[in-house]
Amino acid sequence: MELAAQSGAKLDHCLLSTSGAMANENALKIAFHHKAPADRIIAFDNAFAGRTLATASLTDKAAYRSGLPVTINVDYLPFRDSANPERSQRWAVDELHRLIKRFPGKHAAFWAEPIAGEGGYYEGSTEFFTALCEPLREAGIPIIFDEVQSFSRTSRPFAFQHLGLDQFADIVTVGKITQVCATLYGEAFNPTGPILSQTFTGSSASITTGLSMLEQMEANQCFGETGKNVELGNYFRQALEHLSSKYPQEIRGPFGCGMMVAFTPGDGSFEQAKALMTIMYEKGILGFVCGANPTRIRFLPPPVVTTREHIDLAIQLLDQSLQQFSEA
Numbered sequence: 001m002e003l004a005a006q007s008g009a010k011l012d013h014c015l016l017s018t019s020g021a022m023a024n025e026n027a028l029k030i031a032f033h034h035k036a037p038a039d040r041i042i043a044f045d046n047a048f049a050g051r052t053l054a055t056a057s058l059t060d061k062a063a064y065r066s067g068l069p070v071t072i073n074v075d076y077l078p079f080r081d082s083a084n085p086e087r088s089q090r091w092a093v094d095e096l097h098r099l100i101k102r103f104p105g106k107h108a109a110f111w112a113e114p115i116a117g118e119g120g121y122y123e124g125s126t127e128f129f130t131a132l133c134e135p136l137r138e139a140g141i142p143i144i145f146d147e148v149q150s151f152s153r154t155s156r157p158f159a160f161q162h163l164g165l166d167q168f169a170d171i172v173t174v175g176k177i178t179q180v181c182a183t184l185y186g187e188a189f190n191p192t193g194p195i196l197s198q199t200f201t202g203s204s205a206s207i208t209t210g211l212s213m214l215e216q217m218e219a220n221q222c223f224g225e226t227g228k229n230v231e232l233g234n235y236f237r238q239a240l241e242h243l244s245s246k247y248p249q250e251i252r253g254p255f256g257c258g259m260m261v262a263f264t265p266g267d268g269s270f271e272q273a274k275a276l277m278t279i280m281y282e283k284g285i286l287g288f289v290c291g292a293n294p295t296r297i298r299f300l301p302p303p304v305v306t307t308r309e310h311i312d313l314a315i316q317l318l319d320q321s322l323q324q325f326s327e328a
Contacts, residue, residue, distance in 0.1 A: 003157045003214070004184050009166040011184040016201045020148030020175035021050025024111075026183040026196055027144050027171045028054050028072070031109035033191050034142060038108040040073045042099060042141070046291060047076070048118030049111065049146060058111060060119075061292070075099045075107075079116060080128040082254055089128050096132055100139050109142045109171070114159035117149035120291025121262035121298050122254070126164045133168040142189070143168045148175040152217055152303060154258035155230050162258075177303070178210035216304045229303055232311065233258045236301065239315040247322045250276075259306070261299045266325070268294025276325050283324075285317040 004011040017023045032038070041058060048064075049055035056065050057072040077095050081088035100107070114129070116122040133143055145160045151174040154162035160169050171189060175181030180203075222228045237255040240263055244251050249266070256262045266272030273295040277287055280297075287297040301310070 007166040009169040010186040012187045015183045017181045023173040023181040035108040042110045044079045046119030111144045115150045121256040123257040142170040144171040180206040180210040270295045280321045
């Protein structure tokens with residue numbers, strides 16, 4: 001919580017959980033409890049929150065809701081388009097105002113990843129989020145930042161800090177890199193009823209691992225504008241840009257943010273992404289799909305232990321993979 005509040009965010013409480021999905025589930029429960037009887041959530045196109053009943057309803061991917069009942073009413077906004085930021089911001093703000101006017105008092109929260117994870121590794125901006133968060137504040141709609149994937153991968157411990165959004169952080173979730181997941185929230189959101197409880201809220205081993213990871217990231221100077229996250233992320237992206245000029249039909253950007261790195265393969269179809277990933281796997285490099293229209297391939301290099309030598313080897317293997325992909 002000290003890390004979360006170091007730039008002024010009012011996050012006084014921490015509830016540990018065993019998965020990112022449960023951290024997000026608890027965040028939604030806290031928001032609904034706080035804003036009862038509000039029953040709607042605002043999220044972004046291509047959002048991914050998890051695979052519980054509630055988070056699957058919020059996730060903007062039909063396959064993840066297959067055979068499941070709808071448990072939450074969700075309204076979606078377009079995310080920032082780096083190719084046309086002014087237009088995408090105007091569209092998002094206009095749609096937000098329309099939703100607030102159409103459903104007055106009905107939204108329990110705005111749920112957002114500062115950097116879209118499963119949605120395609122697209123970065124928001126300070127201007128974009130501020131333009132949305134200010135009218136949300138005026139309407140009294142709580143703001144949830146999902147940092148399950150982005151935590152500890154940018155210039156600051158939290159991506160909302162990286163973007164200067166501390167004043168808007170009401171509820172924040174973290175996970176993955178810390179081994180133990182958590183939901184952080186302010187005193188105003190502390191539930192008045194017994195709605196939060198879990199069997200394994202974080203074992204001693206996972207908590208110790210999480211604390212050790214935080215210490216290692218600090219000791220290895222991962223944060224800051226000249227920290228390892230920024231330096232190695234930029235190094236990785238510059239190498240991808242070189243490959244993009246070498247294989248313009250097979251790989252293109254944008255290439256992510258910090259230690260969240262991605263590219264669009266081929267024509268951006270799932271089929272081509274899967275085909276390239278299969279070749280990559282055979283060459284010895286592992287990637288994962290994310291996003292849709294286009295589908296992208298993503299990497300999550302671990303901040304503390306990744307070196308330029310690791311990235312060079314990954315690029316070498318990716319170069320070989322792209323060569324074979326281009327000849328297929």
